Amino acid sequence: MELLKERIRRDGKVKGTDVLKVDSFLNHQMDVELFQEMGKEFKRRFAGCEVNKILTIEASGIGIACVAAEYFHCPVIFAKKSQTKNIAGDVYTTKVQSFTHGKVYDVIVAKEFLGPGDKVLLIDDFLANGAALEGLARLVKDSGAELVGAGIVIEKAFQPGGDRLRAEGLRIESLARVKSMSEETGVEFVD
Numbered sequence: 001m002e003l004l005k006e007r008i009r010r011d012g013k014v015k016g017t018d019v020l021k022v023d024s025f026l027n028h029q030m031d032v033e034l035f036q037e038m039g040k041e042f043k044r045r046f047a048g049c050e051v052n053k054i055l056t057i058e059a060s061g062i063g064i065a066c067v068a069a070e071y072f073h074c075p076v077i078f079a080k081k082s083q084t085k086n087i088a089g090d091v092y093t094t095k096v097q098s099f100t101h102g103k104v105y106d107v108i109v110a111k112e113f114l115g116p117g118d119k120v121l122l123i124d125d126f127l128a129n130g131a132a133l134e135g136l137a138r139l140v141k142d143s144g145a146e147l148v149g150a151g152i153v154i155e156k157a158f159q160p161g162g163d164r165l166r167a168e169g170l171r172i173e174s175l176a177r178v179k180s181m182s183e184e185t186g187v188e189f190v191d
């Protein structure tokens with residue numbers, strides 16, 4: 001998606017070798033008009049697919065998931081990061097390794113919101129090693145719902161998550177795929 005790639009080139013900040021900061025339009029301040037275009041593009045790419053729930057993970061996926069949901073005309077569920085050790089039986093739960101913080105945390109979704117018969121699209125801001133997406137896919141599988149695919153805003157294609165999950169059969173649509181990046185030369189895209 002050219003508009004997004006231009007914005008990343010202009011406002012993205014590369015930190016070290018593998019972190020892209022896009023706080024000015026995606027992860028802190030949010031450009032909702034750009035989100036509208038991204039939501040429209042997800043809908044175009046998944047046109048013809050039946051989707052009745054969008055699932056994301058708190059916190060940074062929630063904004064884009066909500067805007068995308070306006071185009072799919074469905075509710076958004078966000079998997080909550082849980083501190084609770086004794087998790088009640090009325091939730092699906094799995095562990096996710098955080099890319100940005102390094103630690104492993106539990107995420108939960110209440111069973112009342114996801115189950116057999118649901119057709120689920122996953123939405124997230126970034127795809128790196130694939131842990132977040134894999135965790136969400138496990139929650140969908142545990143619930144008996146159908147996983148339609150995943151919409152990602154920025155995929156860092158030089159990291160292994162995208163290739164691995166596509167090889168496992170997950171349909172992933174990424175709006176911008178980063179081939180390489182460095183603090184000196186900035187961001188280069190796959191196509």
Ligand code: 5GP
Binds near residue numbers: 124
């Ligand atoms: P993964 O689980 O695929 O390794 O990482 C995806 C998650 O980590 C996303 O939900 C996102 O919040 C965060 N993340 C991964 N890489 C980046 C990055 O380069 N920049 C930012 N801002 N977040 C990232």
